[in-house]
Amino acid sequence: MQKDIDECCYIEKEKILIVIPAFNEQHNILKVIGDVRDSLPNADILVINDCSVDSTSVQARMAKGVKVIDLPCNLGIGGAVQTGFKYANSMGYQYMVQIDGDGQHIPQEVEKLANTMGRSGCDMVIGSRFLDIQSYRPTWGRRMGIKVFYHLFRMLIHAKITDSTSGFRIYNRKSIEVLSKYYSNDYPEPDAIIALKKNGLCICEVGVKMREREHGSSSITLIKSPYYMAKVILSILLSCTRTRW
């Protein structure tokens, strides 16, 4: 009840962990950490350096009070973020937010996620680029992919999810517990939706703004995208048939 009354202070009061997975993000990481600090001064920050070959770890350690986990092998985005879930789970955090190390996610928007979570009582809130379409213009290919996923999720789990591949999400304690156990490696975001739904948790979306990346390039190139689509669709379908989690 308290949560609904003063929504603005809701994120400050609870124990919240910001997880920043980073792989070779030496140019972006400090700026991302700074942004998070500016908009969420009370949140704890955990950078997960997924065995970068550049100075990501050194750069992240330059920011004061930031915890850095250096993974000894490159696990990929899923394995890195799951490390964050495990940390949040063992340290008793009530909320966890994933903010990518490439600067694509805007920390000011975390408040929107948290407010939506407080208002709706959902266990995970996804920051969607497509509910608020002005801010983000995806390429034609991406729009196609998004549409396919939208209809797939509607069919399979009867949920209307416009941006199933968005990593910009807030999780509460219940979903942290589930995902610290099961989080897939290569295409974890759509998979996590199914894992949570199958565990009887509630998911919703809120429109957020996202930035274009400043340095580096997306991991999904034009040539790789049909391959990515096929893998994700296969993984979604297989996850749906899974009875034991």
Next chain:
Amino acid sequence: MEVRDIDSIHLIGLVFSLTILASVFLMVRERMLKEKYSLVWFVIGFFTLVMSIFKDLMDWFANLIGVYYAPSAFFAILIACAYFLLLNMSVSISGLKTYNKILTQELGLTKLRLEEVEKKIKSREL
């Protein structure tokens, strides 16, 4: 002429299967190969051994399953064995990847805890 050809290929088969059996046996003894994975190799080794000793067996078996050309049946069985072996390997690799992921994550988490403990000790010493 034909008889000698068959004999030599049987001899090769015999030597081949005995070599497989002996090396698998030695590798398990020297702990280079796990017992679990040696089993399927023993089965393959025994199969080729039996087939090279009793050459009529193959003809009988091919006849039984309706294959006209006996060596084809032999190849079919070997290919099936290889498929099984490859699937077995893929399952093992998937398991290893999972273990590897868990260990990597735990190591990362433990390193962070160690760093924090070290920091605490240092600040106490000062």
